[in-house]
Amino acid sequence: MNIVLLGLPGAGKGTQAKIIVNHLSIPHISTGDLFRQAYQAKTELGLRAKEFMDKGELIPDEVTIGLAFSRIGEVDCARGFLLDGFPRNLNQARALRNYLDSGSKQIRHVVYVEVDENLLLERLTGRRVCVGCGTTFHLIYNPPANDNACDCCNGEIIQREDDREETVKERLKINKELTHKLVQFYGDEGILRKVDGAKGIDEVTKDVLGLF
């Protein structure tokens, strides 16, 4: 089963993705995580990507599409995958459709995690992530059991650089219109389902899993 999780930054895609892939036993592909891993490994791609990420801007399509497709082409994705943060615009969505078509595959479900913009600022500025395993926390809604240590791996918990207020506002501005167009695109294809992402984490998971 090939799934796309759509939603503005902070909607809860990453949080839900990690839970859902465990239920469905498919890989979680987050282009944001792939770029952050590339940066941590100090690759040329990672260093270039960081400049865009720090400004809250999207990384150019030719880079992002290549990265996403090479991951989707790996053997563990043959029986399904969940995309989080890709596609982010219509060009990426059309490229994905063509790429999957050429292998006689398709996206079966697109789940739009809908959250009001006012809530997103609070979600993103309060987000904290583990540098070790990438687990996401929130200072108020999903705090770690011990301050500054990850519940899963005891790794250090930090704030992402692009989660500072000014960058968050820029990211929301850039992504709003693009996400709206993707909702229309997948709505026209008849594969879009919406879930109310303002609910608690467990309730959202239940609603998402209820769709499959």
Ligand code: ADP
């Ligand atoms: P995205 O991947 O869409 O950018 P995240 O999954 O990283 O979003 O979630 C953004 C922040 O909001 C994180 O701090 C996360 O812990 C928190 N969060 C996610 N889902 C919910 C929810 N349903 N209710 C409250 N907080 C949430």
Ligand code: AMP
């Ligand atoms: P995310 O982890 O999904 O919030 O993404 C963090 C950052 O990575 C974004 O602000 C972009 O700079 C970059 N990025 C992630 N996915 C994409 C994408 N599909 N297209 C372009 N840039 C992306």
